[in-house]
Amino acid sequence: MEKEAKIDIQPEETSEKEAPKANANEIVVEIKNLKKSFGSKDVLTNINLSLKRGENLVVLGRSGSGKSVTIKCIVGLLTQDEGECKVFGQEVSDMDDKELKELRVKVGFLFQSGALYDSMSVRDNLEFPLIRVLKQHDQAELDKGVNDVLQSVGLADAIDKMPSDLSGGMRKRIGLARTLIVKPEIMLYDEPTTGLDPITSREISELILEMQKKYKTSSIIITHDMECAQITADRILVLQDGAYVAEGTYEELAKSESEFVRSFFK
Numbered sequence: 001m002e003k004e005a006k007i008d009i010q011p012e013e014t015s016e017k018e019a020p021k022a023n024a025n026e027i028v029v030e031i032k033n034l035k036k037s038f039g040s041k042d043v044l045t046n047i048n049l050s051l052k053r054g055e056n057l058v059v060l061g062r063s064g065s066g067k068s069v070t071i072k073c074i075v076g077l078l079t080q081d082e083g084e085c086k087v088f089g090q091e092v093s094d095m096d097d098k099e100l101k102e103l104r105v106k107v108g109f110l111f112q113s114g115a116l117y118d119s120m121s122v123r124d125n126l127e128f129p130l131i132r133v134l135k136q137h138d139q140a141e142l143d144k145g146v147n148d149v150l151q152s153v154g155l156a157d158a159i160d161k162m163p164s165d166l167s168g169g170m171r172k173r174i175g176l177a178r179t180l181i182v183k184p185e186i187m188l189y190d191e192p193t194t195g196l197d198p199i200t201s202r203e204i205s206e207l208i209l210e211m212q213k214k215y216k217t218s219s220i221i222i223t224h225d226m227e228c229a230q231i232t233a234d235r236i237l238v239l240q241d242g243a244y245v246a247e248g249t250y251e252e253l254a255k256s257e258s259e260f261v262r263s264f265f266k
């Protein structure tokens, strides 16, 4: 097993975040001819992907097809063997530790587990990134940040609850709030609806769409959930055997000539 880089989202010197440039055609993530193998196993054979500012890009693929590996290359948790992986025009594999820390402030990721600290209340879980990442210490400012993001995810009443008091869907919302609170420019969602019942899954998908509009984030959403894809996607990429085999809107791909692509829509 190759060792993955450790996640450390606490930059030592964090400056005020720059406002995103308003250029709708800007490419914020660009991947070209990306290849990644583990031992003799070729996981990514030829990945090409571009994420435009403000768009929701859904990646569909069977289990084990390399979707998470792609996301880990984007945040520098894994390094590709060949090809380019650029975020905001800068090659991730060339970044030093300081640049990687800055990258992980601009790029938020929500992994399947949600990653809340179970011993901390919702308020403390949400204050944590404000204090550690944005170096905010003024209590009024912290309160405002926490209350605003809780309103956004529809859980203002949960502020003093412990994670163990929350349902799976609520934990997912708080996990999302915890990522969004530092206002990342790019969001990476790794199977955001996995393990949730159909109604809660739909609510989370709708929330992802609302957050795109409210925070103007650009997002890559990895999912098997076709309803999530239908609700959230501006564009969909289909991954097969380590390479993308189709690209289009939900409606376009549902009518694809490829049986493999259509198989997701059944």
Ligand SMILES: Nc1ncnc2c1ncn2[C@@H]1O[C@H](COP(=O)(O)OP(=O)(O)OP(=O)(O)O)[C@@H](O)[C@H]1O
Pocket (backbone or CB within 6 Å): 001, 002, 003, 004, 038, 043, 061, 062, 063, 064, 065, 066, 067, 068, 069, 070
């Ligand atoms: N650090 C690693 N070391 C060795 N093999 C790995 C490592 N990370 C991923 N793999 C292998 O790469 C393949 C793709 O994994 P990945 O997690 O990207 O799949 P996925 O498409 O996200 O699947 P799932 O939907 O099941 O999460 C798997 O066979 C996995 O075992």
